[in-house]
Amino acid sequence: MIGKGEAMMANVTMTVNGKKVTATVEPRTLLVQFLREELGLTGTHIGCDTSQCGACVVHLDGRSVKSCTLFALQADGASVTTIEGLANGAELHPMQAAFREHHGLQCGFCTPGMVMSAVDLAKRVKSPSEHQIREWLEGNICRCTGYHNIVKAIKAGAEAMGSAAK
């Protein structure tokens, strides 16, 4: 609804990809809007308006969340990692590298959410089975790949993350 004149504003502070950021936002600002429009981190995408598609998945204090389903204010004081914060410069994170190696992306739109979601799975389950991966991806929709290569990529990426951690 319309407020009278300027909308009420609120301050928010969080750490995004290791950098502390502070901003004044409308309270209704979603975390995904904050990332995309306030911080210019456009790697996080919006693919739906019902929290189904998962294109907006980021990590909030290390756990995958749909950033369209949180207000920016709910992330106040938290640490957020987006797709832009995953690689080490030109060196891809093992999960990103696995997506490339196994052709786990086509148009690239769902990819940031898929990768962020997959990294969380791999942290929770050392060596996920195909069944576990497919169940885990219930909240991430891809229209291009038929998931076949995404599943392969996540399996390989999880293995690579496991090896890297040893």
Added chain:
Amino acid sequence: MTNTSGIGAAVRRKEDFRFLVGKGTYTDDINRPGQLYAHILRSPHANAEIKGIDTGLAMKAPKVVAIYTGVDMQVGGLPCGWGVKNKDGSPCIEPPHPVLAATHVRHVGDPVAIVIAESREAARDAAELVAVDYHPLPSVTAADDAVKAGAPRVHDAAPGNLCFDWHIGDKAATEAAFATAAHITKIDIVNNRLVANPMEPRAAIGDFDRGTGDYTLYTTSQNPHVIRLLMGAFVLQLPEHKLRVVAPDVGGGFGTKIFHYAEEAMVTWAAGKLGQPVKWTAERSEAFTSDAQGRDHITHAELALDGSGKFIGLRVSTLANLGAYLSTFAPAVPTFLYATLLAGAYTTPAIYAEVKGVFTNTVPVDAYRGAGRPEACYVVERLVEKAAGEMKIDPADLRRRNYIPKDAYPYATPVALTYDSGDYFTTLDMALKAADYAGFAKRRQEAEKRGKLRGIGLSSYIEACGVAPSAVAGALGARAGLYETAEVRVHPTGSITLFTGTHSHGQGHETTFAQLVSDRLSVPIEMIEVVHGDTAKIPFGMGTYGSRSLPVGGSAVVKALDKIVNKGKKIAAHLLEAAEADIEFKDGAFTVAGTDKAVPFGAVAFSAYVPHNYPIEEVEPGLDETAFYDPKNFTYPAGAYVAEVEIDRETGTVRVANFTCADDFGRIVNPMIVAGQVHGGLAQGIGQALLENAVYDRVSGQLLTGSFMDYCMPRADNLPSFAVATNTTLCTHNPLGVKGCGEAGAIGAPAAIMNAVVNALAPLGVSDLTMPATSEKVWRAIHEHAQPKAAL
């Protein structure tokens, strides 16, 4: 020396890095200085007169800059790019398609006003304050309802809601064949309406430079040049040299981003009015009510067979729902892209099809992955499988009896196409072997022990793609040429930029097309950049759809490369002091035949730009060539798919146990990318068969499946891993021998799945089921057949 980035290599994609690190640039990622935001107010009614629109209160809302209605925006209507003719030769009816509806809305989602403000939220808030005085009218959403006497009329100009009454084939010959038939198989088919749903919702930014008078439109399009042509020439009357259209990274298209949409014209026009950029981004719910949808056919078909199981005649009658307005290519889809494929892979000598295109109060229907060909394949392959069951012939065997013989190419079908090459026998055998078709009975028995109903189904699809020979398309009603362009720009130090008129929105052209260049010139792929999607950079182009990019766009690349090599030979001849006729180009070097005198490609490129020692009298400096390629025929990819499903008797849930493919795409440039295209097509085809359905309320005209909560997109756990393989017969009429692979999965999969579902339920007496075979529908079928009819 093998070129590891040439034709045939599974090169990892050049475009992936930017997508993987979040650095893709999709339209909504672009922001222009001083940008305003548009919210589009849409009709909540399926059919209503607009008595008035009051924007007074909304204009006073915070941050609102402008509000325009159809009365304010006096521009041309959205054009249709393909007209078809009725049986009597008269043209189809093309009612006006206003950018903003001023007096009448015809579907839920029809735009009525554009609200422009300094923020997205302000525009959306203000839109709620726009008061539209609607006078709702009865509506009609189903094609079979729309043709009934007394049905609400969508357009005054279209009596009976009929856009066209079209036909193809020889009616008399077909009737004669049926008169001699030993067996006739009949089927009624509903080809369910689908929503393409690329993951990136549509978006558009209009920009205007007051200093130069230049307009720029950034848009989520599969074909920016086509948008420039349609919007510039028909809607806004802007000449091409003052209008640039950029389609940057696009997050999937599947056909629905081919068309010129009202929002593109709105933001471009508004940017000119306001002198500020205007951005619009669809929400998913908006996409459901404004992106052109797909399929939606109601068909009755009959197949006549002789005593030996030879197909002797096919007659088909289809009602095609076109929605409320004609989208850009709408009339072509259920006619020339559909009925011309009804011969399938078979020698059926007599075919007659009639198609009525019908207006309804629904979102317009146009091309969606496969576009007409999935509908044709579904008709033919369901009929064949049903006939096999009725005649007690193995479905694979019945297909073999009717396949076009290997030595019969070029093969002219009775429905206008001439197939150039193929080998359906080998492809089928490959698929059957990989699927262990012979071992199915055992698997079914094993499933029965677990209380599951197991079924197997085949589909032997063929499609026509590589759209299209311009003269043929023109004769069939296309209002555009369908060639493609390429420009190969060799830079002074030997790196290369390739400009293509096709557009990649997931297909991996930046890699595949670079492979073509690398293969020919032996330049490392890292030295080759592929540019697409910008009318300011690319000479021209018709874009990407109809699996045309490689057969048509790739052929243009080959032509441009030929010119580069030919010019290079002239330069090399001068440098090597030899005759041009003696120069050969191989492995990246120009050589005097039979000698070891050679000059590398890079040195020739350098010489072209630093022409100190140069045949300047005969050859212009520079090494930059453009080619246009107009295909000689369509290409005809074909394949055999085997689906195996298992049905839970208690819940009716269908699980896809195995899905096996053998496809013939001609020469394969990048097998990794090709397999990925097949996987994606299969998911959409399986989605159509089991999950997806756009459902309109027949009374209110509301789209009941207007979000991802109601419209069932395939998830990872709905699908199996796929077994894909390729068989190769080369296309005979393009220089690469390629056929195109983008739509195959979506074309072939639905029939295979439904044949398998019906096969699983056949022991209960089920002979047909409509898509999608949801658990509810399957459960009902099981229970209706599980007990005697009298008990129901």
